Amino acid sequence: MTAKKIVVDTSIIAEHLTTKKDTSVLRRLLHEYFCYTTVFNAIELFAAARSLKETQAVQDAMDALKVLGINPKSAKNIATVVSSSTMDFTALIAAVCIESKLPIVTLNPKRFSRIKRIKIVSVKDLVL
Secondary structure, three states, rough: OOOOOEEHHHHHHHHHHOOOHHOOOOHHHHHEEEEEEEEHHHHHHHOOOOHHHHHHHHHHHHHEEEEEOOOOHHHHHHHHHOOOOOOOOOOHHHHHHHOOOEEEEEEEEEHHOOOOOEEEEEEHHHOO
């Protein structure tokens, strides 16, 4: 017998975090399925957390799930979705740089100027 696998959306996890945990949809799904979520869902949830307690609750929910990330194979599909929308990945790129403690080198420093804590390096500053 193969395990039934599903991807759990942000709304399911948010409902779990705001209701009695033993009656949440997520808890019921976890009993029946192998549950995944995506890194983008995790980002939405962590961004919505307004306190350390809420952040820990989101972390606990993420620990119960397998979080699907991005890899070169999925990049092609993501690019198709992004190219057909007005979605902007500036904040996601910046977050990875901040977490990695690496500066971002860019031809357009203005793009990241609204984001605090990121070190922005212009290509002009690197060219000798």
